Amino acid sequence: MGEKRIACKKCGAQVAPGEKKCPSCGVENPTITRKDVIGFLVVGIITVGLLSQCIGGSSYDDYADVKLKEIRELTGSEQKEILGDYLVQSDINEEYSYEFFRCMSDMVNSKADALSLSKVMGWCKTEFESNGKPRFN
Numbered sequence: 495m496g497e498k499r500i501a502c503k504k505c506g507a508q509v510a511p512g513e514k515k516c517p518s519c520g521v522e523n524p525t526i527t528r529k530d531v532i533g534f535l536v537v538g539i540i541t542v543g544l545l546s547q548c549i550g551g552s553s554y555d556d557y558a559d560v561k562l563k564e565i566r567e568l569t570g571s572e573q574k575e576i577l578g579d580y581l582v583q584s585d586i587n588e589e590y591s592y593e594f595f596r597c598m599s600d601m602v603n604s605k606a607d608a609l610s611l612s613k614v615m616g617w618c619k620t621e622f623e624s625n626g627k628p629r630f631n
């Protein structure tokens with residue numbers, strides 16, 4: 495024999511690793527302990543957290559210093575995501591997101607390549623603060 499055996503989590507009988515059912519008490523997955531399951535969940539949650547940070551992470555901070563030339567190459571939904579994050583950070587009510595998005599698109603498409611996003615968003619915000627809404631052409 496010589497095969498390594500693990501104690502069943504329920505009855506303590508020696509069970510071959512990977513056995514689906516304990517031959518002694520019949521419990522399912524006798525060699526998988528609660529600790530294993532928790533460890534697995536923790537690893538899973540951390541992995542999902544890291545992945546979502548990488549994939550869904552169009553946060554405004556990441557783009558504040560990015561040049562308009564590069565912002566222009568992003569998809570509309572990526573730009574909207576960045577704008578959404580900008581509004582939250584700047585404490586601007588979500589109801590103005592349409593106006594701000596118009597302003598942002600306008601700036602991104604009409605201003606110089608080398609300007610940063612934070613620069614033009616600053617202009618949109620200044621317009622917004624003086625006129626109650628961002629101005630767009």
Ligand SMILES: [Zn+2]
Binds near residue numbers: 502517
């Ligand atoms: Zn058992």
